[in-house]
């Protein structure tokens with residue numbers, strides 16, 4: 246009904262709501278990213294260092310599978326590792342359906358969590374810490390846009406974008422070179438790591454009748 250009140254009334258209502266947030270529907274919601282409880286149970290007592298790209302990808306694909314079975318989002322997961330030692334620093338799950346948010350892709354979630362952890366929007370701000378993003382499926386158009394600003398130095402992918410499109414997901418309008426466009430921005434790209442295993446999870450989601458968007 247905002248169209249029927251004056252702008253000054255609207256702002257005065259918003260300012261009232263700031264004093265009494267629980268009672269006033271005029272206050273806008275806060276948006277917070279909270280990983281589901283199952284993730285912490287899964288991580289408990291697990292080794293947090295992954296010495297090879299395959300081990301890092303295996304962990305991420307397992308997260309994507311658990312995201313389906315726990316019904317907390319789409320068949321996509323990601324994680325950021327310290328590139329040399331392979332220490333897990335930030336996980337990401339697709340939470341589009343569970344958060345009612347089209348931007349909550351696994352890559353975005355992992356980047357946002359690590360930026361809060363280190364207290365810096367630039368993950369490349371400390372030259373002694375180099376981060377790599379491992380993602381179960383190649384980044385979509387939105388994530389391809391977000392990655393260069395994050396300070397991530399390497400991106401490692403399982404399934405290809407066309408594998409996600411094959412089951413109906415919309416990858417958006419990507420640059421002509423697709424994921425390889427990141428290399429023009431100084432980011433190393435590694436593709437097809439355990440691609441078949443990642444595809445298996447995509448198909449599992451499709452067969453379970455999961456929502457496609």
Ligand SMILES: [Zn+2]
Pocket residue numbers: 350351352384385386387388389
């Ligand atoms: Zn995306």
